[in-house]
Amino acid sequence: MTNVVTDRIEIVQGADGPEARIAGRRVRVMDVAIWSERMGMSPDDIVDDHPSLTLADVHAALAYYWDHRDEIEREIEEDRAAIAEYRRRLGPGPLAEKLRRRGD
Numbered sequence: 001m002t003n004v005v006t007d008r009i010e011i012v013q014g015a016d017g018p019e020a021r022i023a024g025r026r027v028r029v030m031d032v033a034i035w036s037e038r039m040g041m042s043p044d045d046i047v048d049d050h051p052s053l054t055l056a057d058v059h060a061a062l063a064y065y066w067d068h069r070d071e072i073e074r075e076i077e078e079d080r081a082a083i084a085e086y087r088r089r090l091g092p093g094p095l096a097e098k099l100r101r102r103g104d
Contacts, residue, residue, distance in 0.1 A: 030072050035049075
């Protein structure tokens with residue numbers, strides 16, 4: 001008998017350390033969890049938006065997420081904080097500045 005989760009999920013070295021991804025794809029388990037749990041997408045919706053994935057891939061990613069929920073939720077928050085810091089350091093982009101000036 002095969003273990004679908006371990007056959008379909010791989011741990012790869014990402015920019016910020018190891019991350020769980022769907023094997024052979026660039027799609028992180030974290031992404032699938034966000035689409036499902038925070039955006040309310042069904043597994044079918046996810047496959048429709050990402051046709052390189054199969055339903056088995058999505059279900060394996062969700063199973064992995066639920067087995068490692070605390071760790072993945074921490075990674076999501078770390079990503080969110082890093083993005084906020086990056087945006088803070090960069091400041092508003094040219095479009096935001098242009099819109100701000102138009103509003104004056």
